[in-house]
């Protein structure tokens with residue numbers, strides 16, 4: 164068991180050095196509301212989180228003394244949130260695993276589905292998809308948008324939007340005319356003390372009304388969690404059960420972040436039409452809504468000075484490298500702007516350390532240092548453009564240890580060392596002018612099979628000369644576990660920008676390492692070949708930054724606890740916004756700047 168723990172702890176240890184100084188600087192208890200409290204400006208819209216109206220706004224009102232007053236406040240805060248989010252188009256990702264019962268391992272994935280799109284939260288809730296062939300149901304009316312799924316003859320169809328519906332309890336009619344509120348109890352969620360209410364739709368409230376429980380924090384009375392379903396579906400329709408969590412990422416607002424859905428059970432004699440688990444994640448709230456036309460008018464002139472030391476023209480090779488770097492920078496910037504690449508951060512430092520370890524022991528000297536970045540999405544994929552290696556959040560999640568991370572990175576490093584450069588066409592800036600939803604159609608970094616084989620060969624060579632040479636057994640086990648699950652995880656294994664790790668259900672990437680690995684044995688509790696999704700990397704839904712989860716590993720007590728590559732419920736530790744723990748909304752040229760300006764210009768008139 165000790166070995167298991169040390170395996171699971173590798174990233175926490177690696178991160179320790181990086182975060183130690185930051186922790187030391189953090190005050191023991193951060194102030195809740197660092198901004199001065201002023202009255203809400205009547206002219207202000209709820210579109211920007213200004214210090215005046217955020218969080219502090221309710222504290223100007225007298226604290227509620229009866230439960231009825233609390234309910235009024237909850238309703239008011241929910242309407243504020245709907246208004247606050249209405250100009251935004253966050254990214255919404257749903258990953259779903261249909262389940263089958265395995266006598267030894269319990270419910271395991273049978274097949275899977277993946278949805279990725281942008282959600283427009285303005286008038287109603289609408290979405291547009293990044294993936295082709297999805298989201299063509301825009302004209303089918305509100306009822307279908309609201310549903311989790313519908314049965315057509317013998318086939319069950321999932322409606323992508325169905326999973327994201329529970330970001331609000333009821334977007335249009337969240338009030339006492341439609342709902343009865345019953346106070347249940349007080350309860351802590353993480354650091355946040357909550358009041359718990361059960362909500363039932365009133366008799367004549369109509370179809371599709373929320374039925375379940377809400378958790379309300381006890382300072383501003385914002386909803387922080389919703390758990391339940393929608394009442395009275397029509398025939399052949401389903402409303403899924405959902406558990407929906409919000410995070411306090413901007414002052415005064417709790418932003419919808421995670422939704423877990425689950426249906427079906429495997430008790431003896433149960434007859435389910437459907438059995439699945441699904442995770443929905445939202446991020447990119449602070450992304451700018453922009454089109455190609457906006458970008459053309461947004462000309463940057465702040466760094467026009469050429470600071471290269473020599474006044475010479477570039478040699479042909481230097482020019483070629485310049486060109487590649489320009490393509491690389493274009494791609495990185497474009498992906499970040501689309502919300503698909505996390506801003507540079509501490510996770511990159513960990514990945515870069517592993518890359519450095521391989522480089523130094525192999526005497527690799529590159530003209531420019533290798534950079535690493537994290538793709539914000541779940542499907543397991545990697546690619547490289549120029550000297551930047553990109554690894555998806557989902558892939559980092561499921562890797563069991565540092566050796567297997569080295570395996571993943573070494574393949575991309577091999578492409579760079581061998582000069583398999585892709586993407587130089589993106590040095591032409593017109594190729595960056597496409598809508599965010601068109602990212603997957605407009606960018607691609609797939610190598611030909613010969614380069615894939617050559618990169619694998621070179622990668623194994625480099626690994627054998629690296630500090631990870633003695634730690635490749637677990638990497639091989641990871642390949643074996645992936646091989647066993649691959650046929651039922653085609654959506655998770657579908658790469659959208661790089662090469663697939665598998666072809667037709669067979670692992671091709673770095674498959675050689677599996678030959679020297681021990682036998683895969685689910686009953687061996689100290690053998691951790693792959694982890695569940697969501698355990699390692701935490702994505703901030705507001706600014707898209709990623710960090711490593713610092714949770715204590717829980718001891719595994721049966722084979723069913725391993726859940727490799729699987730979806731699990733969310734249980735985030737809730738805490739209130741503080742400047743020390745959460746990055747403020749000032750990071751992009753967005754809301755705070757405008758909000759401060761609006762606030763400053765309106766105060767003299769009051």
Ligand SMILES: [Zn+2]
Pocket residue numbers: 574575578610614615618662
């Ligand atoms: Zn490759």
